[in-house]
Amino acid sequence: MQTILEKIAPNVMAEPERFGESIVATLQMTAWSGVFMFFIGMILGILLIVTREGGILRQRVVYQILDKVINICRSIPFVIFIAILLPVTKAIMGTKIGVQGVIVPLVAAAAPFFARQVETALAGVDPGLVEAAQMMGKTPVGIIFSVYLRESIAPIARGTTITLINLVGLTAMAGYVGAGGLGDYAITWGYNYGRTDVIWAAVAAVVVIISVIQLIGGLTAKKYTH
Numbered sequence: 009m010q011t012i013l014e015k016i017a018p019n020v021m022a023e024p025e026r027f028g029e030s031i032v033a034t035l036q037m038t039a040w041s042g043v044f045m046f047f048i049g050m051i052l053g054i055l056l057i058v059t060r061e062g063g064i065l066r067q068r069v070v071y072q073i074l075d076k077v078i079n080i081c082r083s084i085p086f087v088i089f090i091a092i093l094l095p096v097t098k099a100i101m102g103t104k105i106g107v108q109g110v111i112v113p114l115v116a117a118a119a120p121f122f123a124r125q126v127e128t129a130l131a132g133v134d135p136g137l138v139e140a141a142q143m144m145g146k147t148p149v150g151i152i153f154s155v156y157l158r159e160s161i162a163p164i165a166r167g168t169t170i171t172l173i174n175l176v177g178l179t180a181m182a183g184y185v186g187a188g189g190l191g192d193y194a195i196t197w198g199y200n201y202g203r204t205d206v207i208w209a210a211v212a213a214v215v216v217i218i219s220v221i222q223l224i225g226g227l228t229a230k231k232y233t234h
Contacts, residue, residue: 017205019197027206030193031213036107037179037189038217041114042172048119049171050164052078053126054152064138064148081120086178089113105186110179118175125167129160161232169225173218180214190214 014021052074058064059071084092090113097112098104133156141151157164180191190210198206 017209019201019203019206020209023197026197027193027209027213030188030190030210031217033107033188034176034179034190034214034217037110037114037182037187038172038175040107041111041118042175044111044115045118045122045171045175046168048115049122050126052119052123053130054156056123056127057130057156058148058152064142064151078120078123081116082124084117086113086117086181089117090181107187110182110187114175114178114182117178118171121174122167122171125171126160126164129163129167130156132163133159162229165225165228165232169221169229172221172225176214176218176221 020027056071056074056078059067059074061068061071063071090110093113093116094104097109100112101108103109137155137159138151141155146154179187179189180194182189183192183195190213194207194210197203198210
């Protein structure tokens with residue numbers, strides 16, 4: 009098997025540890041930023057749905073501010089995000105390079121996108137269920153957890169899947185801060201040296217990672233679809 013791989017991907021097999029390190033870096037960036045993105049995006053999405061017109065905690069000013077900030081953040085290209093957030097990244101993570109150096113811009117880019125996914129998911133909840141919960145005397149927090157979130161597990165799972173896949177794509181640009189990853193591996197050690205096998209190995213690894221994310225997300229959404 010090793011002989012076959014050496015014939016198909018000689019440059020990859022010549023330095024397998026570099027390929028492995030790139031996979032690990034991509035997984036670390038996706039995992040860490042994914043966790044923070046999920047919680048921050050979830051909170052923002054919930055605030056959007058409850059403070060909007062007709063929401064259970066209607067606050068027009070709060071909604072307008074959140075709505076505008078999220079729209080602005082979503083319009084900023086990721087590469088620019090990396091540049092403008094360097095001081096913030098340094099202050100929070102203690103470094104501007106490596107995997108830690110890209111977590112903050114990754115979260116800043118993905119959280120607003122996920123917040124919209126959450127808002128859309130929660131907006132699909134039957135208003136009758138919310139009204140029934142209010143008539144039963146449930147508190148706003150109780151309605152959020154027992155109605156909005158409980159009834160939106162499937163669409164939130166799909167939104168999380170979409171956002172994580174986007175995150176994998178964003179990690180490809182993380183090489184600008186020396187974070188490594190499969191994108192940096194494909195460009196630096198593949199394209200720049202004309203090593204086609206390195207590029208295709210990186211593509212194959214990304215496809216596998218995304219396929220696993222899609223599989224888990226699809227199974228979760230299917231399990232909780234009414």
